[in-house]
Amino acid sequence: MANLVEATTQQQFEDFLAKAGKCLTVVHFQAAWAPQCGQMNEVMAELAKEHAHTTFVKLEAEAVPEVSEKYEISSVPTFLFFKSGEKVDRLDGAHAPELTKKVQRLAVSEGPGGAAEGSGADLNQRLKKLINAAPCMLFMKGSPQEPRCGFSRQIVALLKEHNIQFSSFDILSDEEVRQGLKTYSNWPTYPQLYVNGELVGGLDIVKELAESGELENTCPKAVTLEHRLKTIINQSPVMLFMKGNKEAARCGFSRQILELLNGTGVDYDTFDILQDEEVRQGLKTYSNWPTYPQLYVKGELIGGLDIVKELKESGELVSVLKGES
Numbered sequence: 001m002a003n004l005v006e007a008t009t010q011q012q013f014e015d016f017l018a019k020a021g022k023c024l025t026v027v028h029f030q031a032a033w034a035p036q037c038g039q040m041n042e043v044m045a046e047l048a049k050e051h052a053h054t055t056f057v058k059l060e061a062e063a064v065p066e067v068s069e070k071y072e073i074s075s076v077p078t079f080l081f082f083k084s085g086e087k088v089d090r091l092d093g094a095h096a097p098e099l100t101k102k103v104q105r106l107a108v109s110e111g112p113g114g115a116a117e118g119s120g121a122d123l124n125q126r127l128k129k130l131i132n133a134a135p136c137m138l139f140m141k142g143s144p145q146e147p148r149c150g151f152s153r154q155i156v157a158l159l160k161e162h163n164i165q166f167s168s169f170d171i172l173s174d175e176e177v178r179q180g181l182k183t184y185s186n187w188p189t190y191p192q193l194y195v196n197g198e199l200v201g202g203l204d205i206v207k208e209l210a211e212s213g214e215l216e217n218t219c220p221k222a223v224t225l226e227h228r229l230k231t232i233i234n235q236s237p238v239m240l241f242m243k244g245n246k247e248a249a250r251c252g253f254s255r256q257i258l259e260l261l262n263g264t265g266v267d268y269d270t271f272d273i274l275q276d277e278e279v280r281q282g283l284k285t286y287s288n289w290p291t292y293p294q295l296y297v298k299g300e301l302i303g304g305l306d307i308v309k310e311l312k313e314s315g316e317l318v319s320v321l322k323g324e325s
Helices: 010-020 035-050 065-070 096-106 123-131 150-161 175-185 203-212 225-233 252-262 277-287 305-314 317-321
Strands: 004-007 025-030 055-060 078-083 086-092 136-140 167-170 192-195 198-201 238-242 269-272 294-297 300-303
Touching: 004 010, 004 035, 010 025, 010 055, 010 065, 010 078, 025 035, 035 055, 035 096, 078 096, 086 096, 096 123, 096 167, 123 136, 123 175, 136 150, 150 203, 198 203, 225 277, 238 252, 252 305, 300 305, 305 317
Parallel strands: 004 055, 025 055, 136 167, 238 269
Antiparallel strands: 025 078, 078 086, 136 192, 192 198, 238 294, 294 300
8 A cells, every 4th residue: 555654764764754744644653562553553544445546654653763762752642733844633542533634534534646535435424423433423613622603512521511521523624524414413513422423412411311311321431540440450359550562571670570570470461651641640640659660459559579579578468469368
């Protein structure tokens, strides 16, 4: 596929940006050891079929450190979006719906031939994909951070007030979507809120649902960070939060604690804090423990590498991991 390429040097990376000109270039900073990167490459391959004028570049983050350092890439997968050689957006983590949404939003500029990108695509199929990009999708003017009309500002405030988790699409960025969705949904105005692919309605409907107490039941509620941390901590009786994973530790402390745990024969799971900045920062506060790795047994913090070393030396590590002491 001509618009799905790989850059192995800084020069190649810069050449791809230069050739793309004003058209969108999406760069995936990846690592061969990370399964999430392989999954996101499959998503990129599908997007490359839909967006012929967009260039999709795969780049091994550790193999081209000068580029990774320049753009402050601290984890994989990370996606950077470029136009005219300038970075215009960024996405950290393996979020397929968000990647799709950003590409669709940013790729609406004209291609080399002057025709709007995607003009030959089936609009209804495109609208369906956008509507189903997240369980709760809001089509609005602007973004949740910067609404561009009073109605959009009000509906965003209502959704946030009721702790509703939602993604959004700026209809001002895409005239085809803006006009097409009115016909598709038979709803002439914006904002429009969809849940699980079905139209809920506009601001008035959302207000009515909020007043009747039905909004929370209609839309998926946001998960608080504390609830999310508790869920991850309790995914396994023994959970290790580390840099990297069982197969590839990304720091010396994590590598040492893996060796100690592997020597016990006790089963455990790991979470790579480099993949999720929210967890990485939030867990420090939640556990009142400022460094990594962190080891939990049955939802309770045991400690870091020094504590695990002490338990190993005292002969208590196995019994602690089994929850016996």
